[in-house]
Amino acid sequence: MEYEFLYDRDNRRYRLALASEQAALQHFLMDEFEHNKASYQPLIAKLSAMTPFEDWQYLGREYSLLVQQQEVRICHNTLLSTEHFELPEQLADADLQLDEHLLESECGLADLLLLVQAWQDFLAT
Template identity: 85%
Template structure:
């Protein structure tokens, strides 16, 4: 997975830039966890604890992360079918905006953990 970390000195903002096919992942990380190094730790800890065949879900405000057999799917909450997943009541009533270009990304769990660790290290600088 290709990525670039940037820091804008004028605005004092950190920015994560991923390839276009990973746009949903980029938005998930920026929208759910922002630029706070500590906010990523709980996600990293949960992902590292998964076994090879264990499934896990993280439901965010606009995007959700689903892990199945060491494969990660980030998708906009509008894609989640109530038949496949149990959505929290907050998501069922949420006013979500749909952007077709940012709906879904996939990657391996190992790649995501490497990205998260590198991003967390960059935020500490």
């Protein structure tokens, strides 16, 4: 997984940049946690302690993280409530599509841990 960490000195803000297909993960990390090192420690501790067949979920304010057998899915909470929802016929005919990469991302648990630990280290500097 490719990522870039940035610090805007003018605004004194940290920014995480991920590939577009990982936009939901980027929003999850930036929106669900404060921009300080300590806020990520409980997440890192839980993910590090997981066994290979353990399932777990973190329900955030806007995005949630779901772990199933070492695979991670980050999705906007609206997807959790509408996964089995079908568009009304008139909307389906209009050929409307959700920009799903903004709402959902997937990655491996090991990749996520490396990213979050690196991000946490960057925030500490």
